[in-house]
Amino acid sequence: MKKLLLVVCFFCNYILQAQSLYPIYENGTISYIDSLGNKKLLTTYEQAGGFQDGLAWFIKNDAIGFINPKGEEVISPTYDGTNGFFEGLSVVLKNDFWGVINKKGEIIVQPKYYQVGNYSNGLCKFKQSRSLLSQWGFIDANGKVVIEPKFDEVDNFHEGFALFIKNNKAGYIDTKGNVVIEPKFDYTSYLKLNNQVLFEKGVFSDGLASVELNGKYGFINKTGKFVIEPKYKDAGNFSEGLAAVKINDEYGYINKKGEMVIQPKYNSAERFSEGLAAVQIKKGEEMKYGFIDTKGNLVIDAVYAGSIGIGLDLVFKNGICPILIDNETWSYINNKGKVIWKSK
Numbered sequence: 001m002k003k004l005l006l007v008v009c010f011f012c013n014y015i016l017q018a019q020s021l022y023p024i025y026e027n028g029t030i031s032y033i034d035s036l037g038n039k040k041l042l043t044t045y046e047q048a049g050g051f052q053d054g055l056a057w058f059i060k061n062d063a064i065g066f067i068n069p070k071g072e073e074v075i076s077p078t079y080d081g082t083n084g085f086f087e088g089l090s091v092v093l094k095n096d097f098w099g100v101i102n103k104k105g106e107i108i109v110q111p112k113y114y115q116v117g118n119y120s121n122g123l124c125k126f127k128q129s130r131s132l133l134s135q136w137g138f139i140d141a142n143g144k145v146v147i148e149p150k151f152d153e154v155d156n157f158h159e160g161f162a163l164f165i166k167n168n169k170a171g172y173i174d175t176k177g178n179v180v181i182e183p184k185f186d187y188t189s190y191l192k193l194n195n196q197v198l199f200e201k202g203v204f205s206d207g208l209a210s211v212e213l214n215g216k217y218g219f220i221n222k223t224g225k226f227v228i229e230p231k232y233k234d235a236g237n238f239s240e241g242l243a244a245v246k247i248n249d250e251y252g253y254i255n256k257k258g259e260m261v262i263q264p265k266y267n268s269a270e271r272f273s274e275g276l277a278a279v280q281i282k283k284g285e286e287m288k289y290g291f292i293d294t295k296g297n298l299v300i301d302a303v304y305a306g307s308i309g310i311g312l313d314l315v316f317k318n319g320i321c322p323i324l325i326d327n328e329t330w331s332y333i334n335n336k337g338k339v340i341w342k343s344k
Helices: 002-016
Strands: 022-026 029-033 039-042 056-060 063-067 073-079 081-086 089-094 097-102 107-113 124-127 136-139 145-151 162-166 169-173 179-186 191-193 196-198 209-213 216-220 226-232 243-247 250-254 260-266 277-283 286-292 298-304 320-326 329-334 339-342
Touching: 056 073, 056 081, 063 081, 073 089, 089 107, 145 162, 162 179, 179 209, 209 226, 216 243, 226 243, 243 260, 260 277, 277 298, 298 320, 320 339
Parallel strands: none
Antiparallel strands: 022 029, 029 039, 056 063, 063 073, 081 089, 089 097, 097 107, 124 136, 136 145, 162 169, 169 179, 191 196, 209 216, 216 226, 243 250, 250 260, 277 286, 286 298, 320 329, 329 339
16 A cells, blocks of 8 residues: 555655655666756655655655655654645554644644545545545644534545535535535546545636536536536636637637637647646657647647656646656656656
8 A cells, every 4th residue: 555655646746736856766766856957865765755845755664754855854754654745734644544744743633544635725634434434524734623524525625615526416615614516516437546536627726617517517616606608528627727628529728718719639638837738649640748838839749658647637847847758768857848857
């Protein structure tokens, strides 16, 4: 379980938060480079993650601790698993149960939960036990239960709202646990990782959320009202004022008025980050990823194989994006398309 969790976290720490040091794996150990590809921190660790909230996890003697950007071990290796730090707090696994620590390594919540999420909007979801009857609730930054367990499946909070699923229908709660949008939208197709749902749809972003109704996707506001009617075969989340939508078998981008601003012509399309979005284009007999700008211009040629992991978007943070060159080579590129580092 530890190995699977940390393979995912090696990269998800990068995806979720901007940083200035990036982990690489060479000659059996982890080092860290800057945005120019220069090595800035060498370690002796065989496994370590990206920096998040100023700390990165590492493994020593089969236990997990945390280092700062100087490479100093600020939290001793004690734990069996982690999702990294979010909002100054990290969930940690010990003897098959999850608890919470702060950046000083102080225990906020003793390990007692069967499953947890990550802190977002000051709250963290939890499930008490592995019982089929066990449900999800939320604790605050002090570890106090503020939303009692009553949800079969629920996402982390985004913009003050958390999506929940009841009888394959999606609705939303606020940070008090009140149902503010009744579960009336379809939510039947989703993936699970480590027995948790990967919520790829329905996240509020830029004030809107993509939802499915009768097999078509549209966008609602925070009152649950459709502001863009459900008419698309698929729809991503809004980011930087644009969202990818699928018409027939191709993706384009709409603005928040529902106007098509980049015409559908891509096999798949990711959200915009720092003015760029990854799109998949057919080149010969292969499908390759490149990056377009907000005008639809292809500014980084489509020569890449895709994302480095399940559920991880191709996005730029501080001008850097991790990406697969081919099925055996992963890399970091900058926003000009230059490879600053690649695996050997």
